[in-house]
Amino acid sequence: MSEDTGAVRESYLTAFNVIAGAIVVVGLILTALRFTKGLGAVTNLSHNNPWGIWIGFDLLAGVALAAGGYVTSAAVYIFGMKRYHSAVRSAVLTGFLGYALVVVALNYDVGQPWRLPYPFIMQQGTTSVLFEVGACVLLYLIVLFIEFTPAPLEWLGLKKARNLAVKLTMVLTIFGVILSTLHQSSLGALFLIAPAKLHPLWYSPYLPIYFFVSSIIAGLSMVMFESTLTHRYFSHKMDVVHLQEKDEVTLGFGKAAAWVLAGYFMIKVVGLSAGDNWRLLGTGYGVWFLVELLGFVALPCFLFAVGVREGNRKLIRWTAALTVVGVMVNRLNVSLVAFNWHLPQSERYFPRWTEIGISIFLVTLGLIAFRFIVTRMPILYAHKDYEDPH
Numbered sequence: 395m396s397e398d399t400g401a402v403r404e405s406y407l408t409a410f411n412v413i414a415g416a417i418v419v420v421g422l423i424l425t426a427l428r429f430t431k432g433l434g435a436v437t438n439l440s441h442n443n444p445w446g447i448w449i450g451f452d453l454l455a456g457v458a459l460a461a462g463g464y465v466t467s468a469a470v471y472i473f474g475m476k477r478y479h480s481a482v483r484s485a486v487l488t489g490f491l492g493y494a495l496v497v498v499a500l501n502y503d504v505g506q507p508w509r510l511p512y513p514f515i516m517q518q519g520t521t522s523v524l525f526e527v528g529a530c531v532l533l534y535l536i537v538l539f540i541e542f543t544p545a546p547l548e549w550l551g552l553k554k555a556r557n558l559a560v561k562l563t564m565v566l567t568i569f570g571v572i573l574s575t576l577h578q579s580s581l582g583a584l585f586l587i588a589p590a591k592l593h594p595l596w597y598s599p600y601l602p603i604y605f606f607v608s609s610i611i612a613g614l615s616m617v618m619f620e621s622t623l624t625h626r627y628f629s630h631k632m633d634v635v636h637l638q639e640k641d642e643v644t645l646g647f648g649k650a651a652a653w654v655l656a657g658y659f660m661i662k663v664v665g666l667s668a669g670d671n672w673r674l675l676g677t678g679y680g681v682w683f684l685v686e687l688l689g690f691v692a693l694p695c696f697l698f699a700v701g702v703r704e705g706n707r708k709l710i711r712w713t714a715a716l717t718v719v720g721v722m723v724n725r726l727n728v729s730l731v732a733f734n735w736h737l738p739q740s741e742r743y744f745p746r747w748t749e750i751g752i753s754i755f756l757v758t759l760g761l762i763a764f765r766f767i768v769t770r771m772p773i774l775y776a777h778k779d780y781e782d783p784h
Contacts, residue, residue, distance in 0.1 A: 410765075414758050421755025424748050428502055436748040442734060443743035445503075450729035451753055452499035454581055455722045456492055457531070458605075461613030462620070463489025463538055464574040467567045469650075478646060480639040483545055483773045484624060485617050490538040491760045497535060499756055523583050530577035537570045548777040549770065556780070579606040585728060593732035595674050595683040598665040601728075607658045612721040614651040618644055618714035628768055633775035641707055648710035649702045651717065655695035662687060679735065686727060690720025 428436045439446050466485035469475045501507035513525050540559060547556035582605030585592050598604065625632070625640055666672065674680045694717045701710035734742060768774055 414762055417755055417758045418762075420751060421758070424752050424755065425502075427748070428752065433505060436746065436752070438743055438746050438749070440741075440743070442737060442741055445729060445733075446743055447726075447730065447745040447749050447753060448499055448503040450726045451722065452756060453496055453503075454725040454729055456496045456499065457578065457581060458609045458612040458721050458725060459616050459718065460489045460492025460496070461574065461578065461609040462617040463541070463613070464534075464567075464570045465610055465613035466617055467541065468571050471564055471567045472571070475646070477639065478643050480636045481617055481621060481643045481647075483542075484620060484768070485613075486538060486541045487545070487764065487767060487773055488616065488620050490535070490542045491763055493531065493535045493538055495756050495760050496531065498759075499753075502752060523580050523587075527577050527580045527584070530573045530580070534570060534573040534577065537566050537573065541566050541570070545767075545771045545773055548772050548780060553779075574609070575606060578609040579603065581605050582728075585733075588733075591734055591736075592728065593679055593735040594669060594671050595666070595679055596728050596732040598669060600661060600665045600668075603661060604658075604665070607654065607661065608721055608724060611651060611654050611658060611717060614647045614654065615714040615717035615721070618647050618651075618711055619718050622711045622714070624768065624774060628774055631768060631774045635776065636774050644707045644710050645702055645705070648698045648713070651714070652695055652698035652702060655691055655698065655717070659687070659691050659695060662691065679732065682727070682731070686720070686723055690716070690723055694720060 424436060433439055437446060437448075462485040466478065466482050470479050470482050500510070504510060510528075513520060513522075513528070540562060543559045544556050547553075547559060579602035582601035582603070585597070585601055586599070589597055621640065621643060625637075629637070675684060694713050697709060697713040697716070700706070701713060730743065
């Protein structure tokens with residue numbers, strides 16, 4: 395009996411648990427500091443820079459990287475690409491956790507988070523773009539939750555409730571695509587009101603289109619990236635179908651990502667031409683813009699195409715990781731690097747370590763939740779009591 399107890403204790407003492415536990419402890423301390431001492435105690439935010447890394451990374455990048463849910467669901471249920479069905483549940487789970495963490499992160503950034511419901515109650519009919527983003531994110535989070543529920547309902551053995559949720563799949567998928575189209579593009583539209591603050595190389599009337607198209611790229615890449623990690627660390631939880639369809643998902647999504655990246659590159663060049671900002675490419679900001687455009691758009695497009703043509707799945711998976719980084723770079727460029735570019739360096743925003751620490755804390759919570767769910771619920775395998783293809 396003592397030997398068994400020791401074995402159980404040892405199984406919990408893993409590198410992931412130790413590191414994640416330390417991050418959670420520090421994150422809880424920083425959270426207490428944030429909500430007892432205010433924003434000034436943990437951030438470098440100011441009147442000139444009211445939005446920092448919690449908006450640039452946690453919100454803008456987080457929403458984009460959680461787009462795999464609507465991209466995969468649309469491919470399978472609307473466009474009938476059933477061969478990618480094995481990727482749906484993990485993509486929806488990633489999307490649901492991503493959007494949930496975005497909402498949690500927003501509570502850190504807002505000075506009085508308890509007033510977040512205020513616009514929905516007291517300002518009905520508002521024309522604010524930010525209100526539209528908030529409303530769509532809230533509604534889509536509810537949609538993702540319902541889309542996710544078949545897995546926990548199967549786990550709990552609630553067959554009738556599970557069957558009801560499955561019947562709503564098509565309606566939820568269509569609703570999710572509509573909401574995602576609205577708020578992904580509106581996140582870009584938020585910056586249309588600040589032409590004097592955003593550097594001309596990043597400012598464009600096409601910002602809503604940029605954000606929407608790049609969210610599709612982020613969704614495709616995130617599904618491939620997440621699939622690589624789950625097959626490495628949770629392959630023992632997968633059934634034969636998930637193991638067999640891994641390569642097909644990689645090749646299919648890699649091909650789609652190459653096409654969308656090519657289209658995104660072209661509209662970025664069109665936007666650059668429309669703004670007649672070619673002369674700015676010779677500046678320091680211009681060099682960084684080219685790094686983003688060529689290194690994180692053109693290069694991944696080429697690598698995806700080569701990987702698909704040669705059937706090089708390893709290259710496609712590494713390129714997916716590069717593209718995920720590229721989407722984060724773009725969102726941080728728009729919200730932080732190229733924002734308030736005209737201010738002297740002394741007045742520019744740079745996040746405190748406490749801001750970065752809270753962001754890492756939130757990402758860690760997402761990883762813990764994802765690990766808990768996939769090791770217990772039928773996410774990476776089909777439940778034996780349910781034979782329908784959902």
